[in-house]
Amino acid sequence: MEIIIQPDPAAAAEIAARLIARLIREKPGAVLGLATGGTPLRLYCELVKMKLDWRKITTFNLDEYAGLPSQHPQSYHSFMREKFFRHINIAGNNTHIPNGMAKDIPAICERYEKKIRAAGGIDLQLLGIGTDGHIGFNEPSSSLASRTRIKTLTPRTRRDNARFFGGEKNVPHHAVTMGIGTILEARHCLLLAFGRKKARAIAAAAEGPVTARNPASVLQMHPKVTVCLDAAAASCLEMKKYYRWVYENKPDWQNI
Ligand code: F6R
Numbered sequence: 001m002e003i004i005i006q007p008d009p010a011a012a013a014e015i016a017a018r019l020i021a022r023l024i025r026e027k028p029g030a031v032l033g034l035a036t037g038g039t040p041l042r043l044y045c046e047l048v049k050m051k052l053d054w055r056k057i058t059t060f061n062l063d064e065y066a067g068l069p070s071q072h073p074q075s076y077h078s079f080m081r082e083k084f085f086r087h088i089n090i091a092g093n094n095t096h097i098p099n100g101m102a103k104d105i106p107a108i109c110e111r112y113e114k115k116i117r118a119a120g121g122i123d124l125q126l127l128g129i130g131t132d133g134h135i136g137f138n139e140p141s142s143s144l145a146s147r148t149r150i151k152t153l154t155p156r157t158r159r160d161n162a163r164f165f166g167g168e169k170n171v172p173h174h175a176v177t178m179g180i181g182t183i184l185e186a187r188h189c190l191l192l193a194f195g196r197k198k199a200r201a202i203a204a205a206a207e208g209p210v211t212a213r214n215p216a217s218v219l220q221m222h223p224k225v226t227v228c229l230d231a232a233a234a235s236c237l238e239m240k241k242y243y244r245w246v247y248e249n250k251p252d253w254q255n256i
Contacts, residue, residue, distance in 0.1 A: 001206060001219060001220060001222075001225045001226075001227060002225065002226045002227065002246075002247075003206060003227045003229065003234070003237070003240075003243040003247075004226065004227065004228050004229065004243075004247050005229050005230075005231060005234040005237075005240060005243055005244050005247070006228065006229070006230055006231070007230065007231055008230050008231070009042055009194040009195075009230045010042060011230075012192065012194065012228040012229060012230050013042035013043040013045075013046055013192070013228070014046055015228050016043050016046075016126075016190055016192055016226075016228045017043050017046035017047050017050065019124075019190060019226065020032070020043075020047060020124065020126075020190070021047070021050050021052055023123060023124055023188075024052050024053070024054070024057060025052070027123065028053060028055075028056045028057070029056040029057070029058075030057055030058075030123045030124070031057075031058045031059070031060070031116075031119045031120060031121065031122050031123050032057060032058070032059045032060075032122070032123065032124055032125075032126070033059070033060050033061075033062060033122040033124065033125030033126060033178070033183070033186055034059050034060070034061045034062065034080065034084075034126055035061070035062050035126045035127055035128050035136075036061065036062075036063075036076045036079045036080065037128050037161075038128075039128035039129075039192050039193065039194060040126060040128060040192060041083060043126070043192065044083050044084040044087075047084075047088070048084070048087040048088060052088070053089065054088045054089050054090035055089055055090070055091060056094075057090060057094060058094045058095075058096075058119050059090070059094065059095045059096065060096045060097075060112070060115070060116055060119070060122060060178075061076055061080060061095075061096065061097040061098070062125075062127070062135075062136040062137075062177060062178050062183075063076065063098060063136050063137045063175050063176060063177035063178065064076045064077065064097050064098040064099065064100040064175065064176050065100050065172040065174070065175050066100045066101075066105070066150055066172060066173075066174035066175055066176055067100060067101065067172050067174065068100050068101070068172060069101055070097075070099075070100075070101070074164050074165055075100070076097055077097050080095070080097060096112070096115060098112055098148065098176040098177070098178075099176070100172075100175070100176050102176075105149075105150050105176060106149070108176070109147070109148040109149050109150070109176065110148075112148045112178075113147055113148050113182065116182070116185075121185060121186070121187065122185065122186035122187065123186070123187050123188065124186065124187070124188045124189075124190055125183055125186035125188070125189050125190065126190050126192070127183070127189055127190065127191040127192070127216075128191070128192055128193065129191060129193050129198055129201050129202065129205065129216050130156075130157055130160065130201065131156060131157075131160055131197055131198060131200075131201055132154055132156050132157065132201065132214075133201045133204060133205055133213070133214030133215055133216045133217065134154075134157060134215050134216070135180070135183060135191075135215050135216045135219075136177040136178045136179075136180075136183060137151050137153060137157070137175040137177035138151065138177060138179065138180050138183075138215045139151055139152070139153065139154045139157065139215070140154065140212060140213050140214065140215060141212050141213070142179075142180055142212060142215050143179070143180065143181075143212070144180050144181070144210075144212055144215070144218045145179070145180065145181045146179030146180050146181055146182075147178075147179040147181050147182050148176065148177065148178050148179055148182055149176070149177070149179060150174055150175070150176050150177075151174065151175055151176075151177050152173060152174055153171070153172070153173055153174065153175060158171040158173070180215055180218055184218065184221070184222055187224065188224045188225075188226070189219055189222055189224070189225045189226070190225075190226050190228070191205075191216065191219065191225065191226070191227045191228070192227075192228050192229075193227070193228075193229050193230075193233040194229070194230045194232065194233050195230070195232050195233055196232040196233070196235060198232075198233040199232060199233055199234070199235045199236040199237075200236050201214065201216065202216075202227070202229060202233050202234065202236065202237065203236035203237050203238070204216075204217060205217045205219065205220075206220070206227065206237060207237060207238055207239065
């Protein structure tokens with residue numbers, strides 16, 4: 001796990017954007033796993049500014065709320081359309097987001113997994129982290145081998161996301177999410193976290209035991225993970241001095 005600590009979210013998002021841009025230039029037909037929420041917004045703005053060629057890129061989003069129509073302003077379909085897809089030259093049928101309105105959720109989950117496999121697997125999976133350590137909507141106690149399925153959000157996650165819904169009572173209780181096993185199959189995972197409220201979850205994920213109590217901790221088992229943090233999100237890391245030193249003294253051949 002490479003942990004990159006930057007002074008602020010803008011600098012961390014810029015590094016993440018450079019990493020994605022490099023992949024797109026090297027592999028114009030790459031498959032990206034995308035995330036929503038507050039964290040990736042700066043990264044998406046950076047990527048838009050870079051004017052990359054997205055025509056051959058395929059994307060799979062991590063999750064969608066169950067029971068929200070895709071036109072709902074807080075659906076992740078709307079989020080992706082408004083914040084990212086309409087600003088780049090990606091082909092609409094190359095973008096995939098789970099259908100939270102499907103009648104047969106297990107069937108669409110299985111199809112989602114099949115589509116990821118048919119696309120050749122995910123080259124780079126973008127991740128945020130919940131204050132409880134969730135990745136995608138894999139809440140604490142999720143199976144570390146789980147596949148795409150429906151999950152029940154914890155009260156904490158519903159509270160955290162109430163800001164987008166004008167109150168907790170409007171936040172859906174369920175979401176369709178890629179599983180942890182699905183995420184672990186991505187060839188590279190890029191986790192972003194900003195702000196003091198993510199600091200404990202990040203410390204547990206990077207330096208704590210691998211446990212379903214903090215689903216992001218499973219990334220310790222993945223061979224290629226990059227974590228881009230601002231100083232606040234890194235503040236509880238015991239080894240932060242070491243991570244900073246490693247990044248600042250990277251040999252040229254390793255540089256992003
Ligand atoms: C979103 C997702 C979630 C978020 C997490 C953090 O697609 O999968 O895991 O990344 O809830 O959300 P923010 O970025 O709003 O703090």
